[in-house]
Amino acid sequence: MKLLENKVAIVTGASRGIGEAIAVKFAEQGANVAFTYVSSDEKARILEEKLRALGVQAKAYKSNAGVYEETEVLVTEVLKEFGKIDICVNNAGISKDNLLLRMSPDQWDDVMNINLKSVYNMTKQVIRPMMKAKSGSIINMSSVIGIMGNAGQSSYAASKAGIIGFSKSIAQELGSRNIRCNAVAPGFIETDMTSYLKEGEQASGYIQQIPLARFGTPEDIANVCLFLASDMSSYVTGQTISACGGLCM
Numbered sequence: 001m002k003l004l005e006n007k008v009a010i011v012t013g014a015s016r017g018i019g020e021a022i023a024v025k026f027a028e029q030g031a032n033v034a035f036t037y038v039s040s041d042e043k044a045r046i047l048e049e050k051l052r053a054l055g056v057q058a059k060a061y062k063s064n065a066g067v068y069e070e071t072e073v074l075v076t077e078v079l080k081e082f083g084k085i086d087i088c089v090n091n092a093g094i095s096k097d098n099l100l101l102r103m104s105p106d107q108w109d110d111v112m113n114i115n116l117k118s119v120y121n122m123t124k125q126v127i128r129p130m131m132k133a134k135s136g137s138i139i140n141m142s143s144v145i146g147i148m149g150n151a152g153q154s155s156y157a158a159s160k161a162g163i164i165g166f167s168k169s170i171a172q173e174l175g176s177r178n179i180r181c182n183a184v185a186p187g188f189i190e191t192d193m194t195s196y197l198k199e200g201e202q203a204s205g206y207i208q209q210i211p212l213a214r215f216g217t218p219e220d221i222a223n224v225c226l227f228l229a230s231d232m233s234s235y236v237t238g239q240t241i242s243a244c245g246g247l248c249m
């Protein structure tokens with residue numbers, strides 16, 4: 001028996017990186033998957049085909065998670081196409097790193113809108129059908145940087161810390177409706193977002209800080225999301241699970 005048989009999942013920001021790994025992992029476990037992206041048309045099309053080849057229903061939606069109206073249209077369309085939403089993974093995110101002295105208001109706003117407001121946008125849309133169904137799992141992608149902070153990443157850290165507080169609040173608001181809401185806090189994961197970390201001498205410096213002595217893979221994070229999405233975690237809500245090789249304890 002697959003862990004997500006007959007479930008419908010929506011994953012934001014899944015054309016690449018961690019989101020893509022989550023979409024594939026969920027489809028392998030029997031879930032029908034709707035996913036979003038903003039610019040990678042070709043990658044989204046290829047992923048759509050890859051998921052369908054796994055025998056599930058799959059559809060890519062070009063939708064900016066940071067824009068409320070776009071998420072409203074998205075969730076309406078997904079409900080029309082898939083009939084329900086059991087799992088929502090709010091994964092879409094960006095970083096625009098800069099020391100605060102140099103950080104422009106636009107840089108700050110972009111990070112807040114795409115990383116944090118997106119989580120409000122999507123969660124607000126998906127809880128209606130979940131409340132009707134008296135069941136749901138919402139998984140919000142935070143970061144160890146939201147727990148530890150990091151020089152040059154104040155906007156990113158603030159957005160990711162905000163996600164943790166938001167997730168705990170939603171867990172409290174909706175627990176009695178059997179809707180669970182958890183956050184995942186990845187450490188350094190090998191994706192386009194962190195490709196710069198692997199360059200030169202820096203790389204070994206980062207790895208020395210990680211007890212498991214390696215960067216994480218997108219699949220390491222997808223496995224944690226699978227646990228949180230499935231009934232294996234039926235008594236887990238309001239938690240932040242760090243998947244960081246022990247970087248943050």
Ligand code: NAP
Nearest residue numbers: 013015016017018037038039040065092093143189191193
């Ligand atoms: P990534 O490789 O840069 O991929 C980002 C994905 O998000 C892409 O599919 C991108 O779509 C999509 N996206 C960007 N802006 C969007 C928007 N406004 N609306 C919808 N989708 C959007 O990033 P990643 O490393 O996989 O990170 C995924 C999540 O994990 C992020 O929230 C990130 O903060 C978090 N995280 C990552 C790490 C890490 O080490 N990589 C660590 C901690 C937390 P396009 O391809 O169309 O641009």
